[in-house]
Amino acid sequence: xxxxxxxxxxxxxxxxxxxxxxxxxxxxxxxxxxxxxxxxxxxxxxxxxxxxxxxxxxxxxxxxxxxxxxxxxxxxxxxxxxxxxxxxxxxxxxxxxxxxxxxx
Amino acid sequence: xxxxxxxxxxxxxxxxxxxxxxxxxxxxxxxxxxxxxxxxxxxxxxxxxxxxxxxxxxxxxxxxxxxxxxxxxxxxxxxxxxxxxxxxxxxxxxxxxxxxxxxx
DNA sequence: TCTATATATAGATGATCTTAAATACGTCTA
DNA sequence: TAGACGTATTTAAGATCATCTATATATAGA
Numbered sequence: 001x002x003x004x005x006x007x008x009x010x011x012x013x014x015x016x017x018x019x020x021x022x023x024x025x026x027x028x029x030x031x032x033x034x035x036x037x038x039x040x041x042x043x044x045x046x047x048x049x050x051x052x053x054x055x056x057x058x059x060x061x062x063x064x065x066x067x068x069x070x071x072x073x074x075x076x077x078x079x080x081x082x083x084x085x086x087x088x089x090x091x092x093x094x095x096x097x098x099x100x101x102x103x104x
Numbered sequence: 105x106x107x108x109x110x111x112x113x114x115x116x117x118x119x120x121x122x123x124x125x126x127x128x129x130x131x132x133x134x135x136x137x138x139x140x141x142x143x144x145x146x147x148x149x150x151x152x153x154x155x156x157x158x159x160x161x162x163x164x165x166x167x168x169x170x171x172x173x174x175x176x177x178x179x180x181x182x183x184x185x186x187x188x189x190x191x192x193x194x195x196x197x198x199x200x201x202x203x204x205x206x207x208x
Numbered sequence: 209t210c211t212a213t214a215t216a217t218a219g220a221t222g223a224t225c226t227t228a229a230a231t232a233c234g235t236c237t238a
Numbered sequence: 239t240a241g242a243c244g245t246a247t248t249t250a251a252g253a254t255c256a257t258c259t260a261t262a263t264a265t266a267g268a
Contacts, residue, residue, distance in 0.1 A: 005122060006116070006117065006118065006119050006122055008113075008116075009112075009114070009115070009116035009117035009118070009122075010113070010117040011113075012109060012110070012112075012113035012188070013110065013113035014110065014113070014255090015110050016257095018110055018113075021191075021192050022192070025191065025192055025194065026194065026195070030214080030215090031214070031215055031216090032213095032214065032215085041257085042257075042258065042259085043214090043215075043216095044215090044217080044218095044257080044259080044260095045256070045257055046215095047215060047216055047217085048216090048217090048256080048257080049256090050215095051217095063264095063265090065265065065266070066213060066214045066215080066264075066265050066266065067213095067214065067215085067265095068214080068215060068216090072192060074192065074193035074195055074196050075193070075196055077188065077189070077193040077196075078189050078193040081185035081186075081188055081189050081193075082185075082198065084185055085181070085182050085185050087125075087126065087129070088125050088126070088176060088178065089176075089178035089179070089182040089185075090129065090130065090178070092178050092179055092181075092182040094182060094185075094186070094199055095199050114225095118226080120226085120227095134244080134245090135244070135245055135246090136243095136244065136245085145227085145228095146227075146228055146229085147228095147244085147246095148227080148228065148229080148230090148245090148248095149226075149228070150245095151246055151247085152226080152227080152246085153226090154245095154246095155246080155247095167234095167235090169235065169236065169244090170234080170235050170236065170243060170244045170245080171244065171245080172244080172245060
């Protein structure tokens with residue numbers, strides 16, 4: 001919920017967590033679904049990363065019987081990005097120049 | 105450079121680095137300027153963080169005599185945010201409906 | 209209640225990160 | 239060239255993190 005850029009950075013600063021986020025994007029999955037997809041990561045590790053994402057406010061949870069379903073909080077993610085741009089890229093207009101690859 | 109969300113996350117996942125980014129936002133500063141402002145951080149630590157930001161493509165450098173001047177690469181930062189939103193918040197329109205009320 | 213299943217937590221370990229002190233490097237000026 | 243100054247790198251210590259195994263908690267069904 002915080003939209004704190006440091007906390008947001010820490011939350012996304014891990015390859016496994018971003019794999020989880022990618023899997024959760026636009027669909028709801030339970031822990032065992034995620035463990036099945038991330039076949040090289042143990043269940044406790046998946047749960048651990050989910051707790052970190054939850055703590056950062058980037059996922060929502062819903063219990064259904066024995067399973068715990070997770071979804072991405074897209075609006076929260078977008079909001080963190082808005083804060084970052086407002087703080088560190090205030091001169092950039094997000095509307096245009098979206099796809100222009102202006103990088104060294 | 106890369107616009108890799110994991111690398112971007114690692115780069116911003118530190119309070120000191122974001123303090124540096126805030127100081128560099130919209131103005132050019134050399135290392136000793138930054139050391140003066142961040143009065144609780146040593147010069148080698150500041151230099152170290154600047155290297156991390158540089159490696160992530162978030163700052164540009166310009167040498168002028170003995171000093172090395174740093175600037176924020178706002179476009180690169182905005183681009184990383186665009187990638188993150190595209191990947192993890194595709195249903196959200198970054199432009200409107202932000203934290204600030206946008207009266208149409 | 210007991211058992212099975214799904215998820216979370218605890219503890220341990222190795223890797224990575226932050227930091228400062230000491231030192232090296234690069235540039236200017238005399 | 240020598241010395242001063244600004245910045246970068248090296249080294250090492252302490253902290254944090256990702257990951258596993260083992261175990262605990264929670265829920266459903268018999």
